[in-house]
Amino acid sequence: MKKLKRLFYPKTIAVIGASDNPEKVGGILMNKLENFKGKVIPINPKHLSIKQKKAYPSVLEYKERINLAIIVTPSNTINLILKECVKKKIKNIIIITAGFSEVGNKKQEEEIISTAKKYKLNILGPNCFGIANPEINLDTTFSESTPKKGDIAFISQSGALWSYISDLDVGFSKFASLGNMSDIDFTDLIKYLNKDKKTKKIICYIEKLKNGRRFIEICKKSKKEIFVIKAGKTKQGEKAAISHTGSLATNYRIYSDAFKQAKVKQISSLTKALGINLPNVEIPKGDTAIITNAGGAGTLISDFIESKNPETIKEINDILGTATAKDYENELKKEKYKKYKNIIVALTPQSMSQPELTAKIILESHLKKKIIAFFLGDKSIKNAKEILEKNKIKCYTRI
Numbered sequence: 457m458k459k460l461k462r463l464f465y466p467k468t469i470a471v472i473g474a475s476d477n478p479e480k481v482g483g484i485l486m487n488k489l490e491n492f493k494g495k496v497i498p499i500n501p502k503h504l505s506i507k508q509k510k511a512y513p514s515v516l517e518y519k520e521r522i523n524l525a526i527i528v529t530p531s532n533t534i535n536l537i538l539k540e541c542v543k544k545k546i547k548n549i550i551i552i553t554a555g556f557s558e559v560g561n562k563k564q565e566e567e568i569i570s571t572a573k574k575y576k577l578n579i580l581g582p583n584c585f586g587i588a589n590p591e592i593n594l595d596t597t598f599s600e601s602t603p604k605k606g607d608i609a610f611i612s613q614s615g616a617l618w619s620y621i622s623d624l625d626v627g628f629s630k631f632a633s634l635g636n637m638s639d640i641d642f643t644d645l646i647k648y649l650n651k652d653k654k655t656k657k658i659i660c661y662i663e664k665l666k667n668g669r670r671f672i673e674i675c676k677k678s679k680k681e682i683f684v685i686k687a688g689k690t691k692q693g694e695k696a697a698i699s700h701t702g703s704l705a706t707n708y709r710i711y712s713d714a715f716k717q718a719k720v721k722q723i724s725s726l727t728k729a730l731g732i733n734l735p736n737v738e739i740p741k742g743d744t745a746i747i748t749n750a751g752g753a754g755t756l757i758s759d760f761i762e763s764k765n766p767e768t769i770k771e772i773n774d775i776l777g778t779a780t781a782k783d784y785e786n787e788l789k790k791e792k793y794k795k796y797k798n799i800i801v802a803l804t805p806q807s808m809s810q811p812e813l814t815a816k817i818i819l820e821s822h823l824k825k826k827i828i829a830f831f832l833g834d835k836s837i838k839n840a841k842e843i844l845e846k847n848k849i850k851c852y853t854r855i
Contacts, residue, residue, distance in 0.1 A: 585616065
């Protein structure tokens with residue numbers, strides 16, 4: 457059994473690839489960790505100090521114990537860094553870096569899997585969004601909002617969905633983004649959360665399971681309420697799931713049967729699982745394209761619309777969590793969107809997102825009469841929603 461306490465309750469965190477630049481992932485993480493109650497150690501061989509903290513060229517140069525390492529360096533550096541973590545006896549590692557099986561780079565991901573097994577490491581990721589534990593002000597994600605303390609745990613293969621639900625007025629006990637699941641998977645986390653006194657309800661956003669039988673066994677034993685939302689019910693949703701985390705989604709009916717055996721509650725809306733009513737969404741008719749900065753959000757929107765009006769969604773274009781208003785502008789200028797009757801512009805409030813500027817880009821677009829907005833969240837998208845609705849563009853904030 458994996459011992460994950462220090463993953464969620466570290467005393468010392470090393471940020472490998474730390475930066476002073478607020479636009480870099482390493483800079484965003486350093487900013488997000490300013491409220492963390494423990495020690496934060498920046499690791500970067502090009503800097504003597506970062507955020508007024510002494511920086512180290514490697515974890516091996518820091519003399520005291522490190523409980524958790526967060527890696528944000530390029531994919532070709534990961535294996536060497538993992539070996540340094542092994543020498544330093546760091547067991548818990550989060551790999552934020554993308555560029556592995558989700559883009560066909562299976563070889564490097566297999567190296568990570570091999571290292572994790574050989575040295576009994578707890579690796580979250582790669583291609584993940586980090587974790588959050590509001591109890592100790594721990595937030596290693598790129599969401600715009602940091603949630604209040606509560607008793608709901610959220611485990612997700614789409615990290616960006618956290619940037620949506622953490623923006624709502626709901627309290628959370630824990631969050632973990634699984635990414636490609638090279639090591640830690642849903643079952644490991646459910647097993648841990650079953651014993652977590654702060655958690656009463658567990659919500660899972662699933663694109664694939666590594667071991668269905670083990671998942672069923674662990675869920676059956678759980679005394680806590682478990683809700684599951686399965687992505688990829690429809691053709692386009694399945695395609696989006698595959699490109700998102702390299703998840704080859706198995707037949708939805710097989711998953712549905714497994715969830716019944718596991719005695720978990722299947723849901724079609726994250727919002728409903730949080731006890732929030734879903735607004736009436738006017739379902740688009742005719743060929744529709746989705747532009748999104750969150751693969752998981754695009755998949756859920758597609759599944760929701762296709763369940764009401766099959767074969768409506770023709771393509772989903774994920775412009776990634778780093779997308780700014782300019783990226784949305786460039787995407788909307790592409791010739792291919794002229795052929796569609798509707799264009800859904802979806803946005804989750806991540807650190808790089810610019811909701812208000814993106815709303816203005818929509819208003820300036822020559823395609824604005826075709827656009828339906830899904831700006832998911834609450835606090836961070838309030839002004840953008842007002843801008844859009846004032847100009848008679850539909851804007852939905854829940855899915």
